[in-house]
Each structure stands twice: as C-alpha cells, then as structure tokens.
Amino acid sequence: MKTDASAPLTASLVRKLEARDDLSDEERAIIEQMFTEVRLIKAGDDIVRDGDRPRHSTLVVSGVAARYKVLQEGERQITALHLAGDFVDLHSFMLKEMDHGVTAISQCRIATVPHETLSALSVSQPHLTRLFWLLTLLDGAMHREWLVAMGRRSAVGQLAHLICELKRRLSVVGTGDQDSFTMPVTQVDLSDILGLSSVHVNRVLQELRGDNLIAWKGVNVSILDWEGLQRVAEFDDRYLHIVKEPR
Amino acid sequence: MADVIDSNRVDVLVDGGSSDGRLVTAGGKLAAVLVRVTAAEISETATEGGWFLEAGFGPCGILKTPAPDIFRSEGEALRWIERQLESD
DSSP states (O other): OOOOTTSOTTHHHHHHHHTTSOOOHHHHHHHHHHOOEEEEEOTTOEEEOTTOOOSEEEEEEESOEEEEEEOTTOOEEEEEEEOTTOBSOTTHHHHOSOSSEEEESSOEEEEEEEHHHHHHHHHHOHHHHHHHHHHHHHHHHHHHHHHHHHHHSOHHHHHHHHHHHHHHHHHHHTOSOSSEEEOOOOHHHHHHHHTOOHHHHHHHHHHHHHTTSEEEETTEEEESOHHHHHHHHTOOGGGGOOOOOOO | OOOOEEEEEEEEEETTEEEEEEEEEETTEEEEEEEEEOHHHHOTTOOSOEEEEEEEOGGGSTTTOOOOOOBSSHHHHHHHHHHHHHHO
C-alpha cells in the first residue's frame, strides 16, 4: 500500500473522519498528537491477541490488518479487514478484554493511542468523542453487511461485494486510484474472509475475471467494469455512511 | 456392520468446465461427491493437487462438520468419509 512518508501518520484517519463530518483545526491537531508509539508489524504477526487487555488502541497507518477468531480445530474466520486510517481495536478502550485477535495481513505500520488519552478526550472533546464512537459504529455496519453477504449472497456476489467495499473504503482515504488498488490478501485469506473453501474462492475469482469485471494479479486488483461489478454484488454503499453532516 | 463404500467415476460440471469426479455411496446411498483439483485450482500457494469434497450428505454434510481440507488422495478422502459415517 502506498503511503506518503511526509504525510502525518493520521492523514488517512483524518480523511476518513472528514468524509463524514467537519473537523476543527483543534480536533485535527489533537488527532495528530494523540498517538504515542509507532511500530512496524511483520506480515503474519499478531497486533493484538484474543484475551489481551490492551492499554492503548491501535491505528493502521499503512498496510492491511484483520480481525479474526480461531475455532478449536484451528479453522480461522476473518471478521473484518482494516486499511490505513482504521482503528483495529478502538473498542478495546470500552470492552477492556479482547474477544478476538488482530493480525497483520501485510506488513503494517501502526500507531497507538493510550486509553487514558481517549478517556481524557471523552471529557474535554465531546464532538471528537462522538466521531470515535462513529468509527466503532461503522465497524458494526460493515460486520452486518459481511454477515448478510456470508449468509445470503452467492459466493460470486459475496466476493464482488467485498471488492466493491474495499474500493470505496480505499478511495475515501486516498490510497488507490479510481480503478485499481493493491490488496495483499492471499486466496487462503480470502477463504477465511468469505467463509468459503479456497477451491470456491479460486472458482469465484475465475468467474469474475471471465466476465471481465476484475483482474486480480498478485496484490494488484483492477476493476474493469465498475457498474457490472456493483450489479453482481448488489452493492449499495449507504452502509459506509460516506456522507458529510454534523454528527 | 459398516456399509460398503463404493467410489465410481463421474464427470462433474464445475464452473469453467467438467472435472474428474467420484460419486461415493455408502450401502448404495449417496454420501459424497469428490472432485479432483489441481494445485492451481486450490490456491496460489498450493504445491500439489488433491481431492475436494464438492458435496457431502448425511454425516459428510455441513450439518455435522465444517468443510474438510483438500484430501491428498482419493484414498484419504474415502477414509474420511468412512470415519464420518462411523462417528454418526
């Protein structure tokens, strides 16, 4: 994922918020200053583990991370993908104990904000606090959409929907141009995201390629027919709430 | 006594063409449909092909078990089917 080294760590987060509401200069300055630690996480390493009690929340600065749960027999289900500008565990501030893990799908640059800082902001910055609340609500909206897709869409519709979502989310934070983006997920990751066998994921990718809707080579995803892809996915981006209004 | 498991060759219609498959019966009742898959049909990191449980019925179906991994051989797939039937 391309990131501008000179851009502030929080550029994507600010863009994500400003797509939904105006930020004051003071709020932007607070966001820029509230992160205390920046680290690189190797692909495949955990950022947060199931059962942890984090004392900070983690933002993805660049890269792709995933929330996941593992069953006793080792089956993994990925429940969310996180891109630049997404908190992987803003909810750990309130929930305290993690009920899922978060792994780095690609190498991730992350930044952390102490929970005590979030606690202080919740007193001094009510509007910013509401916007952080909005971020966890957006997580919930995406979970609902994924659940509906997994339960009721065809496998082709489900993957098409995921690709549509990723394109819209990336366009909001400004990584990826109109018709192509990098998505470093393997077919095995996709099967854990979609709840499908890797054989089915493979067939679905062939189907989408065969219909000239997308090209997916390595980490490069190109959208060849945006209208067609949205139609197959029955994609309606209302659930992403990319509407700027007072909140 | 356990049901006799039979495996018979069948062409299976899969997306993109037809595939070498097996119709597996237990005591004459349809238990599973297996399809041979190449490494490339499994994932970009798979190094060898195998057998995919295309459809399972009764104890081989999704009511009782999450989808199994790719079986390395037809024999391995048939042993799995046998175990599923015995554990039912």
